[in-house]
Amino acid sequence: MAQRGIREYDAKRMLAAYLPEFSGGKFKLPEERALVTPARSIDEAASEHPWIKEKKLVVKPDQLFGKRGKHGLILLNADFDEAKRWIEERMNSVADITGVKGRLTHFLVEPYIEHDEEYYIAIKDDREEDHIYFSTAGGVDIEENWDKVITIDVPIDRDMDDMDIRAELSKQIPEDKLETMEAFVKALYRFYKELYYAMLELNPFTIVNGNEVIPLDTVAKLDDTAAFWMAKKWGDIEFPAPFGRDLTPEEKYIKELDEKSGASMKLTILNPKGRIWTMVAGGGASVIYTDTIVDLGYGNELANYGEYSGNPTTDETYEYAKTILDLMTREKDPRGKILIIGGGIANFTDVAKTFQGIIKALKEYKQKLQEHNVKIYVRRGGPNYQEGLRLMKELGKEIGIPIEVYGPEMHMTRIVKLALEGGEQ
Template identity: 30%
Template sequence: MAAQITELTFLEHLAGRFKLPVPEYVTAESGQTKVRELLKKWGGKAIVKPDVLAGKRGKAGVLRQVNDYVDAQRELKIIQGTEVQGQLPRTSYMVEFIPSEMEVYSAITYDSRYLGPSITISLDGGMDVEEIGEEKKVTLPLDIYKGLGAYQASEVLEQLGCPRKVISPLSRSLVDLWDMFISTGMRMCEVNPWRITPAGKPYACDFKAIFDESNFKFKNIGFDLPEYPANATLFEEEMAAWNASSHRGQAHVSELGGKTILPLLFGGGASTIITETLMQNGGDPIFLSDFGGNPPYERMYGTAKLCFEHNLGKAGMLLILGGKANNTLIDVTFKAIADALQNYVDEHGPINIPVVVGRGGPRLLQGLLTLKDTLDTLGMPYVMFGPDTPVTQVAEYAAKLANNWGEVMVGGSK
């Protein structure tokens, strides 16, 4: 399963190691004297933030600018105890305010379209990536062995119209970002934004990353991930207990607070990429999931049953998606999902939401036919993709379909 880190962990353990330029910071536990000294050093201007495993902190209203010591102390205490999207902060911290002339967005992730990693850059930093027009961002596929060169980063920045004085220092920092990504077993990392000072120096001013816990590079990362206050939902608790009940097939979920797509996802790293793609395209997934590991019928049936009991009634779409499996028997997992879906309808009544399916692997055709028969019986509209369609393309399609499903139904079409 994926392991997530926040900006504070990045500041504490990774930024210095990989020579990435970041603002100075101080945590709420550092003491009044330290807070006072640094605030004075920074010219009396700083930002207080929660260290929490939740995104969109700015939109949630929990990033507070402070201009004096009294405000700083008060906000550090308040934000430390403020719930953010159902998540409780581990602590709060204060970072130096970086004056800037521009902000830049960057993200590195694995992209099935290129069968490898890619970097996306935009000069419209500070915005959600889904709000940035395609003409204002560039995605560059990267060779996993050669990595990202400064000349490649420079070419992308020039293509986007970046000021010349910014290109060289930002290119070097993007190369360092790649070095961190590939050296620590990350699946995804995002800096949003890089704040660029009037002198042209970049600072990484917000950060998040997801690691692949099975990657040996992550296992040798050199520090322990911090523990956050436990606030698991009933669904997460029941799924965790179900996952622990057997070693055959994994059943991992993490609620995201979404309200649209119920995702039954397979394939470890593919699950993270699919979820990121859904979120970037406004798909609003209800949870992150990973149900691979060749689960037997009873295991997959129980997993799907839990997902449906807790989430199907509020979902606007069912997404069944994963990469091409090597060992997982597709007909077994799809039969289990189909039976769990039929059982839900028998108990709760008909549902009329679209189903999007994308998978590859052993006995795929039998699995698709089994699922098709059940969906036809239930009268549920569906679209099925084969193994030659990249999972990111299927996820993007699913997000757009979910957002426009009301218009499709008004038009009288399935």
């Protein structure tokens, strides 16, 4: 599982769209929210959403960092002119969030809603069970009030609907609100599971008019290995870079390539001077390869994280491979470098076709690969994989680069150990 943070705007958009369904129509969320960016001013947002000029507003940055209230980055109960002035003063300015500096570029605008009660709920995954944390003491001081948080554990082999959570909730919720809160917690958990969330926190949230859920602040992460099946339900989802970390030109290029393609291509540079580089097919496989490299004690030498999947074209894999090879051959390491071209057993990606793009890039970088003493390890399975592996074996002889080639008989984690530590198969 690759947990990736999403904007509060997107988490609330999905909650508004699907919580009614998962609650059997018992709960709803406001549909009114807008995102203001350097490319979309609050005036443009207001022309699309007239309520922005009609209602009191809440405005805050939406860039994957918390404690916004404590950093003076939340505007409450403001009219349109106040909100516009506040955003314009801060747009593209640099903020220091507990030592991390970054530029403010995205602001969430919502209606201001009067309320009396503030609750806390978070759902987080673990190896054997999910944990639901709940408290009636929601707000910015929840960490200081953690003794007031109750925990409900949901084993992975249990259905939430078969569990009695009322006894735990009754420790904090009065009898007249217990049924409503129990229904909400169960509905939110269904939403979390069915849409492949890895973490979801509403802090605080409130419920008004009996059934209208108002998440005042939301933090969420998705399991991005589910992106293929969840494409329709997630909609036009963005996985922003962490606050304070701007995308490199190469990361931007792959992001743009990904956005134009029906396939998936992702790239994150972890350590540009790293000795170990990966070119992995499949989101799940990329996590396994990365975890194995870290488990073997080579995390500080891992240069990149990413994946290509969804049957990309030969040209797309060529561009993806060329970008990685260019990065890999900028700085030398006296020990040489390692490139792992891996993946699981593909369902529908034509291995030979994608390998042709990678082979084209490897041929172009033949001299630089030799100069940097690069050794390549290949492990792949799936449609037409025998032809793909044959092409890779021939390439090694042609360009004079050591390339060890393995099929699905070689375990994914074993190829990593072989590449990093050598030894027998």
